Amino acid sequence: MLKLTLTKIKKYGLLIFLCVLLLVKHLRYVLTNNMPPGPFPLPLVGNVLNIGFTDPLGSFQRIAERYGDVSTLYLGNNLCILLTGYESFKEAFVEQADIFTDRPYFPIIDKLSKGKGTDAEKQRCFALATLKYFGVGKKTLENSILQECRFLCDSIQTERGLSFNPQHLVTDAVANIICGLVFGHRFEYDDHKFHLMQEYLDDVFQLPISNWGRLYNQFPTLMSMVPGKHQTAFASMSKLKPFLQEEIIKHKEERDPEAEFTEENLIYCVVDLFGAGTETTSNTLRWALLFMVKYPEVQEKVQSEIDQVIGQIRQPLMDDRTNLPYTYAVLHEIKRFANIITFTPPRMANKDTTVGGRLISKGVMVLPLLKSILQDKNEYSTPYEFNPAHFLDENGKFLKKDNFIPFSIGKRLYPGEQLCFTFLPLEGRTLSLKGTIGVSSGPEPFQIRATR
Numbered sequence: 001m002l003k004l005t006l007t008k009i010k011k012y013g014l015l016i017f018l019c020v021l022l023l024v025k026h027l028r029y030v031l032t033n034n035m036p037p038g039p040f041p042l043p044l045v046g047n048v049l050n051i052g053f054t055d056p057l058g059s060f061q062r063i064a065e066r067y068g069d070v071s072t073l074y075l076g077n078n079l080c081i082l083l084t085g086y087e088s089f090k091e092a093f094v095e096q097a098d099i100f101t102d103r104p105y106f107p108i109i110d111k112l113s114k115g116k117g118t119d120a121e122k123q124r125c126f127a128l129a130t131l132k133y134f135g136v137g138k139k140t141l142e143n144s145i146l147q148e149c150r151f152l153c154d155s156i157q158t159e160r161g162l163s164f165n166p167q168h169l170v171t172d173a174v175a176n177i178i179c180g181l182v183f184g185h186r187f188e189y190d191d192h193k194f195h196l197m198q199e200y201l202d203d204v205f206q207l208p209i210s211n212w213g214r215l216y217n218q219f220p221t222l223m224s225m226v227p228g229k230h231q232t233a234f235a236s237m238s239k240l241k242p243f244l245q246e247e248i249i250k251h252k253e254e255r256d257p258e259a260e261f262t263e264e265n266l267i268y269c270v271v272d273l274f275g276a277g278t279e280t281t282s283n284t285l286r287w288a289l290l291f292m293v294k295y296p297e298v299q300e301k302v303q304s305e306i307d308q309v310i311g312q313i314r315q316p317l318m319d320d321r322t323n324l325p326y327t328y329a330v331l332h333e334i335k336r337f338a339n340i341i342t343f344t345p346p347r348m349a350n351k352d353t354t355v356g357g358r359l360i361s362k363g364v365m366v367l368p369l370l371k372s373i374l375q376d377k378n379e380y381s382t383p384y385e386f387n388p389a390h391f392l393d394e395n396g397k398f399l400k401k402d403n404f405i406p407f408s409i410g411k412r413l414y415p416g417e418q419l420c421f422t423f424l425p426l427e428g429r430t431l432s433l434k435g436t437i438g439v440s441s442g443p444e445p446f447q448i449r450a451t452r
Helices: 002-032 056-067 086-093 107-113 116-133 139-157 167-182 192-206 211-218 229-254 263-277 279-294 296-309 318-323 325-338
Strands: 070-075 078-083 353-355 358-360 365-368 422-424 449-451
Touching: 056 070, 056 078, 070 211, 078 086, 086 353, 086 365, 107 211, 107 229, 139 167, 167 192, 167 263, 167 279, 192 229, 192 263, 211 229, 229 263, 263 279, 279 296, 279 325, 279 422, 296 325, 296 422, 318 325
Parallel strands: 078 365
Antiparallel strands: 070 078, 353 358, 422 449
């Protein structure tokens, strides 16, 4: 009995010794790695307790406020640099743009793309060239948007002033513009296959930022054997491919094959185009509708300006933008206040460098957080309130702000929308301004009424 007890003591003693040894090694690494300041990470799980699962965006914001614009986080065992503040963004992504070109590896992206993520640069170049050819930034795209606006307005009109959720109509309209560019045709709003495609795409796009996606990135082998929403997204990607292949077959006879650009590459390129073009735009429009209903005095001013400059006979054009300073300011304030893009895609430095005097080592993931820039107290008089005056000068002219970067550094133009309705709330209902967590943040589902 005594020998058995001594054996147990030795085993437990060895286990305790190994744990202490690992803890000391972990402490030594954390305290001597010369990285920017940040919350202390626990072994294996890192800063999971600091971030949590219910409000990761708020947690990141609080960490940035405490430790500065360049701070360190551990996502599990993976070291990560949290980057906030306009000057830090400018120093990293403009002044050192050639250094921060790489993207980190994520198992979840590799799984969804079946390893085609390595061809991302080739796909991006192809996508940009194709979009440019088919009219992005040209009148041809503007005409497609205006045409789809008519279909959207007709569908809103069929609601006859009764309550409806605008989410599907707005998403259908935006997705159809992308379909016009990618497939060469649009879909009817009641097309079952069209809605299935959007459902599959939504499953895929929401996975990387979800808790299931975060768990998969940390434990890919284990999670591949566990049921959950990640498995639903993988299945949706498989179901999406035949839909896209059917469209590719229709165009194959007229297709000019690209060197080393396979049909498989093309499928993932199309998925990327829908991801980049549909969700952010449809969420922006849904926020716009929500804010117009929530702040009727703003909606009234927008309508009044449009009536004075454009009238109610023709549709608005991009050329009208300079004559619509208040409307233009409202569109900017919608993107600022809604913080539609919670995170820009993570980057990596291709060599050791510094930002804000802090070391960023080669190969370490950099996570850019936009919220602090869009809520800068030094730039916006009421950063936590919806206030179009943030983008107007004392004469009511549109005020351009250099640090307004809702899609990160780089100019992104936003097409105007046709406001030929008055949008109203349901009687006795209070609309929430709470956003959802996703690749881009949209408002929670809401009901409104639309009257001519």
